[in-house]
Amino acid sequence: MQQPQLLHEEKVFKDPVHRYVHVRDQFIWDLINSAEFQRLRRVRQLGTSFFTFHGGEHSRFNHSLGVYELMRRILETFEGRIQLTYEEKLLCLCAALLHDVGHGPFSHSFEKVFKYHHEDWTRAILLGDTQINRILRRFDDSFPKKLAEVINKTYDNKLIVSLISSQLDADRMDYLLRDAYYTGVNYGNFEIERILRVMRPQEDGIVFKFSGMHAVEDYIMSRYQMYWQVYFHPVTRSAEVILCKIFQRAKLLFSQGYPFMQEPVMLLPFLQEKVELADYLALDESIILFYMQLWRREQDPVLKDLCARFLDRNLFKYVEYNPRDFRLLSELKELFQSAGIDPMYYLEVDTTSDLPYDFYRAGEEEERIPIMLQMPSGELVELSQKSEIVQAISGKRRFDYKLYFPLDKVMALPGDLSRKIRERLGVMEDA
16 A cells, blocks of 8 residues: 655645645645646636625635645544545545536536536546546556545445535535635534534444534534525525526527627537537636626627626526416516517526435435434434434425516616516516
């Protein structure tokens, strides 16, 4: 078994969330300096949330470093409690560092329109012709495949998988703390030190001492609040809606042979649906924003308007929507069409949902690993059996539906038509 190759001197990143990120292994240092990992500096962690929380400009690069640091600290707390080989520790650290390496620009909007998933690209980066793959193979030719299995949750060591992918793992702990810090909210804060102290390794996953149950409850509630107050904020979602519409419009125009003023060379592989790994890695958010700047000068009125809205933060307004009210949506589409406002791009029902915590349900498509408490007797008990707070939200998926539209366009319509649309939307006269 290969032994650790330590740096001559420890490298340290100053971090606002964990104070410092420590790198002692040459292997990890080389991965951080790979081109594919450095690309994450140019991909925001929170997508369009900067429109709502102006501090939310942090990148997937610093989140990935944070997850690595938490994993490093977790492994330190496991010393003397479980025997892990150097390879197993390295798998944990590399999975933490590289779990998001496949994310692209404005990930979720881009994925939705161009129909791919960042986890597939993560696997391609680990296994393909990349600097990361060459570094990983220095350890062992089979190491990239093992790492891909850990991130894909198919690796046979359940403890290693649970550290990076469970209902309480290094990834979730870092992004809650980091996103709360950069957005300036208090919802995502919880006692990370306490959680690390009560975390215990088992062969088939991690458990938590019963004495630390309240810290775990705090984490669960922090996660719940962050999703509804930050990640699903309606202004952020409005920007996401417009972003998706921009990509949809560009894709349709390209398919129709529209003569762009400047050929979107960097986006051609995506528009042609012939994307190679090199094409994907060449794309980041600065390129998307560059094309938006070009497209706001295009002749096509829809693409031009949507890009200007996104760049200038002239976002869609929203109202609450009942998904069973099909008649309302149908009427609004007809009214928008008659007003010359294309409902395909200017009327959108957006659905958000979250399941804050769930216990194990055998046979479910997405089986969630429950959080287990270790009682003083050594017995393991599922969290919601002991916590009334967690029991109250366990297995209960919350949904939210909103209808987005450009109020400025509606207000600019002739009086009667404008009034009729606003009445159906439930928008006040002085909105």
